[in-house]
Amino acid sequence: MPNNRMLVVAEKESFIVRVLVEKAQSARISCEFAQSKVEEISKKLEGVSLITLYLADASYPSDEVIHYLIEKMEANGQQVILIGEQLDLEHFVGKIPEHLVYTTFSRPVDNAAYTREITNYFDKINSGEFKKSILVVDDDANYLAIVREWLKDTYKVFMVNSGLQAIKWLGKNTVDLILLDHEMPVTSGPQVLEMLRSDDETKNIPVMFLTGKSDKESVMKVVALKPEGYFLKSIQREELLEKLHEFFVMHK
Numbered sequence: 001m002p003n004n005r006m007l008v009v010a011e012k013e014s015f016i017v018r019v020l021v022e023k024a025q026s027a028r029i030s031c032e033f034a035q036s037k038v039e040e041i042s043k044k045l046e047g048v049s050l051i052t053l054y055l056a057d058a059s060y061p062s063d064e065v066i067h068y069l070i071e072k073m074e075a076n077g078q079q080v081i082l083i084g085e086q087l088d089l090e091h092f093v094g095k096i097p098e099h100l101v102y103t104t105f106s107r108p109v110d111n112a113a114y115t116r117e118i119t120n121y122f123d124k125i126n127s128g129e130f131k132k133s134i135l136v137v138d139d140d141a142n143y144l145a146i147v148r149e150w151l152k153d154t155y156k157v158f159m160v161n162s163g164l165q166a167i168k169w170l171g172k173n174t175v176d177l178i179l180l181d182h183e184m185p186v187t188s189g190p191q192v193l194e195m196l197r198s199d200d201e202t203k204n205i206p207v208m209f210l211t212g213k214s215d216k217e218s219v220m221k222v223v224a225l226k227p228e229g230y231f232l233k234s235i236q237r238e239e240l241l242e243k244l245h246e247f248f249v250m251h252k
Contacts, residue, residue: 004122005030005047009061009069010054016109017054020083023115029122036061038068045072050102050121055084055092066095073100074249077130081117083109131156132248133174137166137192138181138210143233147179150237155244163187167195170202177247179231182211190225206251 006024010017013033024031034041051069053061061069073080079102082092089104103117124130133156138144144159151157158175160166164187166178178196182189189209196202209230223230229247231240 004049004125006050006052006118007031007041007044007048008033008052008054009036009041009065011036011056011059011061014056016056019111020052020054020109020114023111024118027115027119029118036065038065041065041068049078049125050118051078051080052118053080053082053092055082055088060088060091070096070100079121081105081114083107083114128156132176133158134177134179134244135160135166135169135175136179136210137161137163137184137189138179139184140181147240150240151244154241163189163192166192170196170205174202175205177228177244178205178207179210180207180227182209182230183213193225193227206247208247 006029008017008020008024008031010033012035017033021031021033032044034044051073053069069080072078074097079100080096081102082089082096082104084092084107086106089106093101093104102121105114105117131154134151135158136144136147136151137160138147139161141161144161148157148159158169158173160169163184166180167187180189180192184192193207196205196207206228209225209227210233211230212233229243231243235243
């Protein structure tokens with residue numbers, strides 16, 4: 001998981017770059033400089049949540065560096081602050097996907113505003129604001145407790161123990177993903193999915209089924225409903241976290 005660490009990437013460690021690093025450190029954020037080379041960035045990227053990319057005098061990072069940063073940010077849930085002249089910013093905002101850019105600063109940098117923004121970013125991380133949200137729907141209280149324990153450090157987790165409670169809860173709230181038990185009494189998973197898809201407010205929320213049945217016939221019934229995916233309830237913690245991570249990376 002990302003920590004309260006950030007990295008300032010630039011072609012060289014100029015006076016301004018050193019000031020940016022010192023401003024972050026003065027805000028009690030672990031921060032260091034990395035030269036704009038893949039081999040240098042890769043040595044220092046572990047545990048980093050936020051990257052500042054400093055663009056000086058039209059001296060742009062190579063396409064190799066940009067592609068590397070994009071790949072890593074997509075995979076690790078990191079974002080970048082861009083600093084440069086207005087023309088430099090316009091050039092790079094087009095190169096880096098919008099959802100990866102936290103904010104931009106034109107040169108000369110307002111150091112106080114920069115410090116406020118990075119402090120605000122890490123406050124949001126620590127409050128869980130950036131976490132994806134998941135609603136788990138299952139009539140088995142023990143299984144709900146297990147899944148919550150597995151997911152709570154990575155995601156904002158909400159739980160209900162019936163299909164009708166899920167519909168009621170989603171009438172007032174929304175989430176990024178629903179993990180829905182396929183086999184529930186009264187209102188089954190397929191019935192819940194049908195209701196969700198018939199409502200304009202919920203039809204676009206991704207749904208993945210949870211099922212305890214692994215035989216081919218049962219699995220085919222689940223797949224026929226065309227959910228975003230399904231998990232067997234026998235899935236282990238690490239595999240579940242890996243699959244969810246892959247899903248959110250693919251659906252940004």
